[in-house]
Amino acid sequence: MSKKDQSDKPSESKVNPLMEKIVSLAKRRGFIFQSSEIYGGINSIYDYGPLGVELKNNVKKEWWKAMVQMRNNVEGLDSGILMHPKIWEASGHLAGFTDPLVDCKKCKRRFRADHLLEAKGLKPDFRPASFSEEGIDCPECGGELTNVRDFNLMFKTFMGALEESSAEIYLRPETAQGIYVNFPNVLNSSRQKLPFGIAQIGKAFRNEITPGNFTFRMREFEQMEMQFFVNPKEADKWFEYWQEQRLNWYLDLGVNKDKLKFRKHASDELAHYAKAAMDVEYDFPFDQRELEGIHNRGEWDLSRHQKFSGKDLQYQDQENKEKFTPYIIETSGGVDRCTLMFLLNAYTEVDTRSGDEDAKHETEVVLKLDKRLAPIKVAILPLSKKLEKDAMPLYEEIRKSYMCQYDDAGSIGKRYRRQDEIGTPYCVTFDFDSVEDKKVTVRDRDTMAQERIAISELKDYLTEKFC
Numbered sequence: 001m002s003k004k005d006q007s008d009k010p011s012e013s014k015v016n017p018l019m020e021k022i023v024s025l026a027k028r029r030g031f032i033f034q035s036s037e038i039y040g041g042i043n044s045i046y047d048y049g050p051l052g053v054e055l056k057n058n059v060k061k062e063w064w065k066a067m068v069q070m071r072n073n074v075e076g077l078d079s080g081i082l083m084h085p086k087i088w089e090a091s092g093h094l095a096g097f098t099d100p101l102v103d104c105k106k107c108k109r110r111f112r113a114d115h116l117l118e119a120k121g122l123k124p125d126f127r128p129a130s131f132s133e134e135g136i137d138c139p140e141c142g143g144e145l146t147n148v149r150d151f152n153l154m155f156k157t158f159m160g161a162l163e164e165s166s167a168e169i170y171l172r173p174e175t176a177q178g179i180y181v182n183f184p185n186v187l188n189s190s191r192q193k194l195p196f197g198i199a200q201i202g203k204a205f206r207n208e209i210t211p212g213n214f215t216f217r218m219r220e221f222e223q224m225e226m227q228f229f230v231n232p233k234e235a236d237k238w239f240e241y242w243q244e245q246r247l248n249w250y251l252d253l254g255v256n257k258d259k260l261k262f263r264k265h266a267s268d269e270l271a272h273y274a275k276a277a278m279d280v281e282y283d284f285p286f287d288q289r290e291l292e293g294i295h296n297r298g299e300w301d302l303s304r305h306q307k308f309s310g311k312d313l314q315y316q317d318q319e320n321k322e323k324f325t326p327y328i329i330e331t332s333g334g335v336d337r338c339t340l341m342f343l344l345n346a347y348t349e350v351d352t353r354s355g356d357e358d359a360k361h362e363t364e365v366v367l368k369l370d371k372r373l374a375p376i377k378v379a380i381l382p383l384s385k386k387l388e389k390d391a392m393p394l395y396e397e398i399r400k401s402y403m404c405q406y407d408d409a410g411s412i413g414k415r416y417r418r419q420d421e422i423g424t425p426y427c428v429t430f431d432f433d434s435v436e437d438k439k440v441t442v443r444d445r446d447t448m449a450q451e452r453i454a455i456s457e458l459k460d461y462l463t464e465k466f467c
């Protein structure tokens with residue numbers, strides 16, 4: 001986590017027009033909802049609706065395919081959210097995963113001390129005896145601020161029947177630690193040799209002080225992380241390799257190249273575990289921000305777990321008889337942040353006047369998602385409700401292979417627009433001729449080109465399009 005990622009610049013509180021459109025589309029079409037909405041909502045927790053869960057699953061599926069399925073040297077894992085509390089002592093999270101906070105004594109609002117100090121041109125880690133003496137008061141009401149206290153971002157709970165300190169455990173703030181502590185298990189059961197990686201997708205929890213920008217920064221979110229164990233001598237090479245691989249993954253899925261950037265962390269910005277870090281940043285509407293971090297974590301993790309567990313986590317190289325603590329190169333991305341980015345990247349407004357300047361100005365929204373990510377792959381649209389008997393068997397057949405919608409309500413133009421707005425790559429129109437000639441019209445979302453295809457060939461046609 002870079003400090004930049006944590007910043008709560010004033011721009012966050014202003015509503016951005018594109019973000020507003022995405023939030024509205026997400027709710028209207030069932031991608032993302034505010035959690036617990038009927039109770040007034042709960043801050044920075046979101047639920048994925050019928051289309052959102054498909055999109056998010058597809059993001060995870062593509063990541064898993066690229067990081068595990070297509071590689072001989074990366075294994076998958078699904079570890080527990082709750083783990084032995086000593087893990088967080090060893091990882092440094094108990095002592096170091098904190099934000100410096102101050103409270104306003106008058107209005108009781110809470111602020112990040114480092115941000116208030118930075119805004120005054122002071123060093124973010126400066127600890128003034130009194131904020132008033134530095135001329136810093138509550139930015140909201142001008143009230144007096146308390147002294148700084150370190151606030152741990154981990155959510156704490158209790159395991160078992162007793163709510164006492166010996167029963168305290170934490171919801172994991174990153175999936176990575178579940179991988180490190182399983183390093184010997186995976187090594188011994190998978191017949192892997194160094195270099196090799198372990199990948200995991202799962203929930204993480206952080207009691208963020210300044211959540212915001214919709215699903216960009218949440219308190220409950222999902223991560224997709226891969227930890228690559230290497231000989232220390234080869235760490236720099238693999239650090240470079242994984243930067244390239246991760247950038248290519250985004251480009252292959254259609255992310256606008258001009259909006260993606262690498263940003264190297266300055267030495268005073270590095271997380272406690274990192275020797276070097278590179279962020280893949282995306283030009284979000286509110287700012288250019290971290291999408292994913294690629295870190296050289298050195299031997300920090302395994303050496304710490306070795307020390308705290310008392311277990312030997314070194315690697316014995318059978319060929320040159322070398323024994324060493326592997327270095328770890330990590331790729332760490334957020335599923336929700338990535339899903340939001342794909343929505344923003346795909347959002348396109350098209351002027352539907354098509355050259356007729358006198359026509360009523362109307363904009364249509366097309367979600368130009370890569371086909372692999374689109375929540376609904378195919379829509380079956382019978383021209384009339386009367387065609388249900390003939391069109392329904394086609395729908396039943398296609399849905400065996402693809403997420404598919406059947407829609408016979410409203411004009412065909414309206415139905416196309418509905419599908420464009422959710423990013424459906426292919427609409428299949430079943431008309432009155434289809435009953436006789438056994439053909440349907442397939443419309444391409446992006447080119448709007450229409451092709452007449454024999455029903456018997458539709459499956460092969462779609463296989464070719466989606467392969």
Ligand code: GAP
Pocket residue numbers: 001002173174175176206208215216217218219221223225290291292293330332333334335336337338
């Ligand atoms: N294991 C290293 C690690 O967790 P991080 O930079 O703190 O590094 C990695 O987090 C990624 O997880 C970020 O790049 C971001 O995509 C995602 N992430 C982190 N905190 C998040 C939050 N509060 N809400 C949504 N996504 C978050």
